Amino acid sequence: MSISDRLPDYPVNSDFVRKLKSALEGRDEARLRDLICADVRHVDAVIELANDDWMKDPSAPLPPGVLVGLWTLEYRRELTTPLCIAAAQGHTACVRHLLGRGADPDASPGGRGALHEACLGGHTACARLLLQHRADPDLLSAEGLAPLHLCRTAASLGCAQALLEHGASVQLEGGAGRDTPLHVAAQRCLDEHARLYLHHGASVDARNGRGETALSAACGAARRPDEHARCLRLCALLLRRGAAADARDEDERSPLHKACGHVRPSLARLLLRHGADTHALDYGGASPLARVLQTAACAPEAEPQLTVQELLNHGSPTVWPDAFPKVLKSCAAVPAVIEVLFNSYPQLRVSESWKEVIPEEVFQMHRAFYRSLFALAHTPRCLQHLCRCAIRKSFGRKCFSLVPLLPLPETLQNYLLLEPEGVLR
Known part of the structure; x- marks a missing residue:
């Protein structure tokens, strides 16, 4: 029985x-x-x-689920x-x-x-x-x-x-997801738990049933704003203990893909400082930059332009020029993202037809920016911008570390690092 x-x-x-x-x-x-x-x-x-x-x-009496055939x-x-x-x-x-x-x-x-x-x-x-x-x-x-x-x-x-x-075994896999206790701690931003498990010999890069390491699980979970600091501490701890910054899960997504998908600029910066690959593609062919661009309009309060900046200043490839109108359509409500990305090209041909993909209310809300964008339809970029692109090309993926070393005013350093100004020049 x-x-x-x-x-x-x-x-x-x-x-x-x-x-x-x-x-x-x-x-x-x-x-x-x-x-x-x-x-x-x-x-x-x-x-x-x-x-x-x-x-x-x-x-x-029958439960409601029976009545709709879901029981x-x-x-x-x-x-x-x-x-x-x-x-x-x-x-x-x-x-x-x-x-x-x-x-x-x-x-x-x-x-x-x-x-x-x-x-x-x-x-x-x-x-x-x-x-x-x-x-x-x-x-x-x-x-x-x-x-x-x-x-x-x-x-x-x-x-x-x-x-x-x-x-108790710190390596025991449990449940359908085959999570270890370290995975559970990572999913819930329990940095002190993670420290305890690592002290007792937990494998920092153990995989669960979805192919995730603890770092991948931590980067992939949605967070409330009050959890961000704890999650950052936990991820920093895992990286200090040797976690692989580019470990891929079953969908070939890296921790950087996930941090970008959740628009987490501080976490993306941490991963990038530990060598995360900005060129990595998941099974769907999406790069970390593509992931944040897909999510930007849904999380404007997370300032997605900061994540885009981090990626570009660490050598991320830009979007194929012919695909820029698609980015404009999906990110129109977050013009700072458009500005940062647009300024990463030495020259990008602006078409008047792009106006058709921008909702009228969005255009009016950000009128100054979009007027400056379409003013470049028949005008080459200024010499200062071309110099910026030349320096950035020379520095490559080290822009984030080399630009601050230049003997330039902070405003010019910010300009080189694609800090948005609200309009395009």
């Missing part, structure tokens, strides 16, 4: 479960403690918190134990009480053990108690995840330390 077919000691419709749910929903710690520590018949009782198997009851034959059944509930809630005294009465620290009728639950909640004291009572630090959940894989928040750092002290 499988776990899902096992008859629970306390079914979902029992009076005990109703009281338990009420205590959980009301955050009534005292009542919860009484229920799981005193009212259960035995410490390893199986408690059914949910069961949506509507197929067993033909008279039950699968699987259903959700949530089984747990008093120890798992106590660990998930961070009730250390309850965990101690239950373990003292002989509760099995590795019991997992619902697919996750108490140690998994403690790590998910970041409850270090509970995790340590369980480990002291011989909980398996590498116990796999039904999804194939070890407790270290569930250390997903900053609050779980103490749990991760306790697990490693008790012999």
Whole structure:
């Protein structure tokens, strides 16, 4: 008989479960403690918190998914134990009480053990108690995840330390994605977790099921603005520990492709300083520059022109001239991107037909810039611009480092580094 077919000691419709749910929903710690520590018949009782198997009851109202033909034959059944509930809630005294009465620290009728639950909640004291009572630090959940894989928040750092002290494997692959704990830390910008795992021998360039290294995973995850600094610290740490800046995933995308796709100029700069290849092409034939140009209009607040500047100042090839109208069409709402890219060519023939790809409201919003662009339709670029291009061609991919060494005013250095001015001259 499988776990899902096992008859629970306390079914979902029992009076005990109703009281338990009420205590959980009301955050009534005292009542919860009484229920799981005193009212259960035995410490390893199986408690059914949910069961949506509507197929067993033909008279039950059908879930909305059935009505639109999206329902699968699987259903959700949530089984747990008093120890798992106590660990998930961070009730250390309850965990101690239950373990003292002989509760099995590795019991997992619902697919996750108490140690998994403690790590998910970041409850270090509970995790340590369980480990002291011989909980398996590498116990796999039904999804194939070890407790270290569930250390997903900053609050779980103490749990991760306790697990490693008790012999948890830092290299264990878990889940469908075959992520190591270092991948999990990278995906969530947990730089202190990453430092801990590397200290315990984690392989910095281990690959997951998608062919990603931790650096690739860190660069590929979308971030909130408040996470950017932590992500940058984490990536800098990985690179200092020898992470390959150009490691490709299964789609041949490098960390630089991903940083550019998310319009992260500071991260792109870090990767470029560590030798990331600006010429790299993914399976779709896109370069890092193409990736940021594809995304620029969706993230104007991220100042995509800064990422474009970084790439061009590190020797990125420009867009094929005949394709420039496509760039103009996709990036019209971010004229600073157009300006930086346009100024990377010694001469680019401007066509009046380009006006057709710029929405009228965008043209009017950025009228000064677009008037300056089309004023160049029948005029060669100025000598100063041609000198800029000659110097940049001579410096090549070292523009970013050589231009600041020139005995020139900062304004001219910025000009050489394609700093946008708002108009084209």
